Amino acid sequence: MHPFSPRHPLLPSRIHALGASVGVAAALALSGCASPPPAPSSQRPSATLPATAEAAPQATTCPKGLPDNTRCLSGKDSAGAFYMIAIPPNWQGTLVMHSHGGPALGAATMARVLEDIDRWNITVRAGYAWAGSSFRQGGVAVRAAAEDTERLRRIFVQHVAKPEFTLLHGQSWGASVAAVGASMFTDDGTGRKPYDAVLLTSGVLAGGTKAYDFRLDLRVIYQHLCGNHPKADEGQYPLWMGLPAGAKLTQAELRARTDECLGLGKPAAQRTPSQQRKLDTITRTLKIPQNQVQSHLNWATWHFQDIAQNRTGGRNVFGNIGAQYRGSDDDATLNRSALRYAAEPQAVAAFGADTDPDGRIPVPVLTVHGIHDPTAFVEMEDTFRRTMERAGTAGHLVQTFTDDGTHSYLHDPIYVTLFATVIDWARDGTKPTPAAIAQRCPAAEAAFGKGCKFLPDFQPKPLDTRVTPRS
Template identity: 70%
Template structure:
């Protein structure tokens, strides 16, 4: 749609008839410039107003306000994280993926975050800065719901823990969340690196300088994703149909999928994260010390577990590095508002067992009653369905406004009702809480 002048935005909001009003909120952060009107990405409802800009910390952001807005804001913390410099393109893609929010009548605001990499507290600061931009320059919402997706769920949880004065967020929706903290959520990727290296011996190759695999890559490495994919396919032939693989390649794939408990289709993706994100953690977040270790881990599921465990590389985590990384990435559960979570039972990226860890974290903080966890019969990670998110948001609002704490059955019924407006699949199912993360990821000694 065409851009609109910024001066049109206050008039538009005034026409909402009291749904929201402009108000100056004394900022604890430095004042921010007003967002500028801009064309909305494709997929937005007709007459949606979009604003955007770059905040004082360098993060790009977008705001989308549907024509029928009733004063409810969804503040979005995206997944990933991506590496490299922030871009507006990333935020546009987020708004397109989550267009269900403005299509369902919510204003939506999302930030690129000011930096790439695994920096949770900084991303939480960027999220809160965007909320204040909205309040300072657009309107004070009647309701502010903080939505975190995947890694962004840890960002949302951290933001809710960090910013409690006045309860700037009314409630949290955490979808497919990486919620066991950085010190536990990524252990299996070190396991993948050591098992893959034992099987394939090409990451690094024998003719390359060795380095500890928890580093991801050595400093100065020029290896990129295309080269990593080539090496993986040289060893495992993931780019070929199963019938065209050798018996040895088939055996190696089976070993990885059984020992690490990830589907074949996700091996390369997890190796990418265990390479480039691990490099970011080692170089930017841990002071060059090891956050991850596998001392004491006993891998099971191969043709010869004794031989595998005797042969894989072993590393000890550095206690100071773990503590430093945990302070940035691990939730503490002290979230003063209701939290509604959803997770696909067969999620191959963020294991559903992470929900067990988050539930235990909330319980230790005395906030177990503030958490409701729901589950869907999904094998995907990045998006469930339009009707699912509408039902979750409606359930969260009913909890906040009417005190009706959601049940998985009620959310499932809400999804069926939402299908009338947003035809899509509903896969919610009543489920027992998932087992501990240690039943999915090999236990190990910890500092």
């Protein structure tokens, strides 16, 4: 039973606990029409995850920010992933399985889980149980992360409680984990779907074979302009590999190089004309803001290294043959001088098999994306819609957009509204419209503060209007 659903009445004590009101519940009773069609007959069989003997989670102190008397449990699963579970005192039976963004690099840690529950405590404050895994390994490994999420769901069912409803929530890179996992696991072994609905927020939903192309563009344009990553007196390597195996470059050292060339660490007034001109070339050509250049360059360094060394056996996934870069003061020179790489088809296919959603999701899928997201471009949503259309599941998808320019977190009432909406949709088959969702949101502001910025008429453009097309 969901606390903000008009189809699931609240007890007075529950209203008091959440700061809600009967008026809030009534105001949220806005939705569209049309039930999701049945899953396509071409849907692949549900993936199998070997049954394992999982230890029961242990009681632990809850992190700050959760409601009083929340019950928290933690543990480490048989594959080596850390996890935490938080159950609010007013829990009504809905479990939210959280797939986190990133991905982080390095070994799994509980610190990653604590960061997630801190950022997403709105889930528990809104009355839902929350469960999140660190994933058993760092790096760009989507299907493994989806397995870890499913393993944690089974731990919850076996050792904690059998939820009435299970929502799979993926954020950022975790949205690709959730999108892939929702089509991997479609039968819990008893004939029921393990996930009743899916919520994807600020998602990297173009698939690994498309979502990171612009970061190769960043590497080659940066190198054309700056020539210091790598430096001329360092060992040379193809930029698609991020860094060669064993490289000792640190993030602080890379920041020093970008500061030298672009003045990224300085206020604009303190940059030299040459630095500002080079920085403008990057931002105009790649359509990313200045304050995101360093972050994307970091990802194009260490995440690319992880992909090359740990995911593809040293083969190239990213190519820029045929890309014509535009936006510099001298595009002809840029395109003539920029390093060019050809992706290896077998490597692309293998990487795509792990990271690209196939759209074969048999349950309602709701997405939200800030239209000015500087990390995961909103145009990725167009790619994901096309993926669902090819799979024959477009009727399972509703996409919403907000007037936001952040990536990691939007606003509390947005998420409360989306949780309630996708749960109601899955329960009664009434497909919502973006306009109805936008109208529903202000009711949540009474309890969770301002922040409703839905743009119900927005439609994203194709990804290749944002990222330079290539052969």
